[in-house]
Amino acid sequence: MTTVQSAYQEEQERLTRSLGDIKSQLAGIGPRYTGDDFTEQMLDLQREERRKRLEVAFREPYFGRIDFEELPGGEQKPLYIGKAGVAKQGSNELLVIDWRAPVASLFYSFTGGEDAATYTAPEGDIEGFVHLKRNFMVRQGELVRMVDSYVRGKEEESVTDEFLLYRLGENKDNKLRDIVSTIQHEQDRIIRSERNKALFIQGVAGSGKTTVALHRLAFLLYQYADRVKAERMIIFAPNRMFLDYISGVLPELGVGDILQTTFVDWSLELLGHEVTIRSASDALAYWFEEHRTAEEMANAAGRIKGSLAFKEAIDNRIAELEQRIVPVIPFEPLPGLVLKPEQMMEWYETDYGDETLMKKRDRLVSRIRRWFESELKMRKIVDKKLRAKAQTKLNAFAKKIPSYTAPQLYAALFQGKQAVSVIPKAIASATAASLKEGQAEAEDLAPLVYIHLRLYGLTIPAYDHIVIDEAQDYSPFQLEALKLCQRTPSMTVLGDLQQGIHAYAGINSWTELTDLFNEEQTGFFELNRSYRSTMEIIEFANRILGGMGVGVKPAVPVFRSGDPVEVVQAEHAAWHKQIADSVRAWQATGHFQTISVIGRTAQQCAELHEFLLKEGFEASLVQSKQPEYGGGLSVVPVYLSKGLEFDAVLIADAGSDMYTPDDAKLLYVGCTRALHKLKLLHRESLTSLIKEEITV
Numbered sequence: 025m026t027t028v029q030s031a032y033q034e035e036q037e038r039l040t041r042s043l044g045d046i047k048s049q050l051a052g053i054g055p056r057y058t059g060d061d062f063t064e065q066m067l068d069l070q071r072e073e074r075r076k077r078l079e080v081a082f083r084e085p086y087f088g089r090i091d092f093e094e095l096p097g098g099e100q101k102p103l104y105i106g107k108a109g110v111a112k113q114g115s116n117e118l119l120v121i122d123w124r125a126p127v128a129s130l131f132y133s134f135t136g137g138e139d140a141a142t143y144t145a146p147e148g149d150i151e152g153f154v155h156l157k158r159n160f161m162v163r164q165g166e167l168v169r170m171v172d173s174y175v176r177g178k179e180e181e182s183v184t185d186e187f188l189l190y191r192l193g194e195n196k197d198n199k200l201r202d203i204v205s206t207i208q209h210e211q212d213r214i215i216r217s218e219r220n221k222a223l224f225i226q227g228v229a230g231s232g233k234t235t236v237a238l239h240r241l242a243f244l245l246y247q248y249a250d251r252v253k254a255e256r257m258i259i260f261a262p263n264r265m266f267l268d269y270i271s272g273v274l275p276e277l278g279v280g281d282i283l284q285t286t287f288v289d290w291s292l293e294l295l296g297h298e299v300t301i302r303s304a305s306d307a308l309a310y311w312f313e314e315h316r317t318a319e320e321m322a323n324a325a326g327r328i329k330g331s332l333a334f335k336e337a338i339d340n341r342i343a344e345l346e347q348r349i350v351p352v353i354p355f356e357p358l359p360g361l362v363l364k365p366e367q368m369m370e371w372y373e374t375d376y377g378d379e380t381l382m383k384k385r386d387r388l389v390s391r392i393r394r395w396f397e398s399e400l401k402m403r404k405i406v407d408k409k410l411r412a413k414a415q416t417k418l419n420a421f422a423k424k425i426p427s428y429t430a431p432q433l434y435a436a437l438f439q440g441k442q443a444v445s446v447i448p449k450a451i452a453s454a455t456a457a458s459l460k461e462g463q464a465e466a467e468d469l470a471p472l473v474y475i476h477l478r479l480y481g482l483t484i485p486a487y488d489h490i491v492i493d494e495a496q497d498y499s500p501f502q503l504e505a506l507k508l509c510q511r512t513p514s515m516t517v518l519g520d521l522q523q524g525i526h527a528y529a530g531i532n533s534w535t536e537l538t539d540l541f542n543e544e545q546t547g548f549f550e551l552n553r554s555y556r557s558t559m560e561i562i563e564f565a566n567r568i569l570g571g572m573g574v575g576v577k578p579a580v581p582v583f584r585s586g587d588p589v590e591v592v593q594a595e596h597a598a599w600h601k602q603i604a605d606s607v608r609a610w611q612a613t614g615h616f617q618t619i620s621v622i623g624r625t626a627q628q629c630a631e632l633h634e635f636l637l638k639e640g641f642e643a644s645l646v647q648s649k650q651p652e653y654g655g656g657l658s659v660v661p662v663y664l665s666k667g668l669e670f671d672a673v674l675i676a677d678a679g680s681d682m683y684t685p686d687d688a689k690l691l692y693v694g695c696t697r698a699l700h701k702l703k704l705l706h707r708e709s710l711t712s713l714i715k716e717e718i719t720v
């Protein structure tokens with residue numbers, strides 16, 4: 025038997041022993057408690073937590089091993105690393121170390137070399153030699169793959185990326201997956217970054233931004249278990265379908281209860297549904313079903329309403345309102361009974377210091393009412409008529425102390441002479457008209473939420489951590505609103521400017537968002553390696569953006585080669601048939617689990633979908649309101665494909681009439697969805713965004 029074979033056998037035996045241990049621990053947990061005793065219920069919850077951890081461990085106890093010799097004088101020890109830490113039955117000795125534990129960081133940060141490696145533990149930096157770094161793949165209790173990526177003294181034999189390449193070469197189903205076994209060093213730095221920061225991540229398509237953010241949540245919950253609670257964490261994603269797509273990762277990492285929502289849904293809830301929103305699909309249709317120029321996007325209402333200039337105008341308006349809260353005239357409900365403005369100001373300033381504006385206002389009104397009641401009592405005013413008259417005066421006086429809901433104050437910003445000057449007249453009057461009907465646009469939500477929070481404060485517990493995915497589509501104003509929902513900034517904000525297809529609402533530069541935080545509260549990371557697609561696909565997609573000029577950083581592919589990208593001219597009459605033939609040929613290989621036909625508009629996709637159904641394909645049509653992503657064969661409008669990925673992608677029509685020079689980001693998004701296979705058809709001449717014809 026060779027050394028490799030015997031090592032493999034030893035590992036298989038250890039695996040079998042570990043699984044046996046975990047199984048018997050699971051069996052020992054016993055049935056669930058269903059009685060009324062509170063202590064028992066608490067104990068039951070703890071047992072359930074443990075059961076879940078053990079179940080995760082039973083599926084795949086560990087994926088890595090690192091042999092570490094702590095200096096000075098420590099023993100060389102094998103450490104097995106898995107998704108959930110497990111102690112040996114009846115002992116404190118660890119069978120599996122949680123991937124988030126300090127020592128496990130070595131598994132991700134160590135990239136070879138004979139020098140001592142270091143990791144940071146609560147007691148300080150720990151130094152030592154790494155002797156072995158081994159990757160495993162365990163399926164149904166069997167060791168199916170074992171790769172040594174580092175063996176001390178035999179570095180020439182180390183194969184750093186083999187395991188990663190194997191994982192990347194696999195097909196994808198309808199859900200994003202965890203990457204604990206192959207987290208890369210540059211990703212690990214982000215995941216393990218300290219808590220009290222607004223962390224910004226600019227990452228190219230497929231660099232693992234979404235995945236990394238989810239792993240970061242799991243890390244924070246582990247590392248700061250006493251200060252961070254899952255129910256006080258929130259993830260903002262672009263739409264419901266995307267939330268469904270990422271929904272498998274956190275449970276697989278043993279994390280539950282994190283609120284996952286869209287900014288629109290969250291805002292409407294916070295505003296108590298006082299406004300309704302024009303459907304997101306209408307806005308998408310406006311921007312994507314017709315050609316819109318870059319200039320139109322740059323001057324869109326969303327950009328202006330999302331700007332800091334608008335926020336400043338609102339801050340000024342709130343400051344003015346505050347000036348008007350305390351009456352400047354005395355209140356005299358009865359002749360000779362006078363409440364002076366100075367007294368009201370004193371109450372306002374000294375008694376309700378930190379409260380929000382409308383709370384202070386309401387307290388002031390209550391205080392005046394209490395003063396009124398006690399004065400009447402003291403003066404023994406019993407005459408009913410006199411009392412009623414005084415009461416009417418009180419009510420009239422209280423009414424004059426301004427009170428606003430967020431929609432009321434917001435609407436006032438667009439009306440008549442009082443309209444704020446930063447909003448162009450046409451936009452102001454359109455907004456005023458919609459608000460009259462109780463309707464708002466998505467871009468009105470950030471200012472509305474901001475006003476609501478400034479007037480009434482947060483009525484839910486402040487968030488411990490906020491994740492914002494696809495943050496290039498967020499305005500500075502949205503972040504300002506979210507900042508009010510945290511005690512200290514603790515955010516992970518991720519996106520890719522190169523995929524900023526919603527430029528009518530988002531940012532052009534990260535500084536628009538990073539400038540909202542103090543420098544010491546901010547961290548900025550870039551991820552330039554792309555893990556999703558083959559080299560051929562990434563290089564092809566990079567060339568689409570290449571024409572955009574300065575500031576565009578090309579994605580760096582992992583060395584994973586696949587088929588060349590195909591660009592094929594289609595005859596008008598044969599276009600449909602060519603689409604069906606391509607899909608059929610891909611399906612026939614049996615290599616691809618998810619295939620997407622990506623169209624330019626929702627209408628084109630609906631037609632293609634109908635055609636594919638007629639041809640006998642089982643295909644789903646992705647639409648903007650969709651709550652779920654089903655995998656398999658799907659037809660997707662390009663602007664809804666962002667964030668998703670498919671084994672094979674067919675860009676249905678990359679003609680010059682479909683993708684104008686302004687649509688580079690859109691086409692880039694479409695092409696970078698493909699993992700293994702990318703093909704583009706075009707009926708008219710090929711879009712000028714693709715410089716060279718790669719035809720087969």
Ligand SMILES: Nc1ncnc2c1ncn2[C@@H]1O[C@H](COP(=O)(O)OP(=O)(O)OP(=O)(O)O)[C@@H](O)[C@H]1O
Binds near residue numbers: 188200230232556667
């Ligand atoms: N370290 C890794 N090991 C294995 N797979 C990885 C790794 N990092 C990323 N991936 C894979 O790369 C793909 C892209 O990841 P993800 O969707 O998180 O990237 P993204 O940067 O958010 O992409 P995009 O901006 O294009 O939507 C996923 O299939 C993910 O599993």
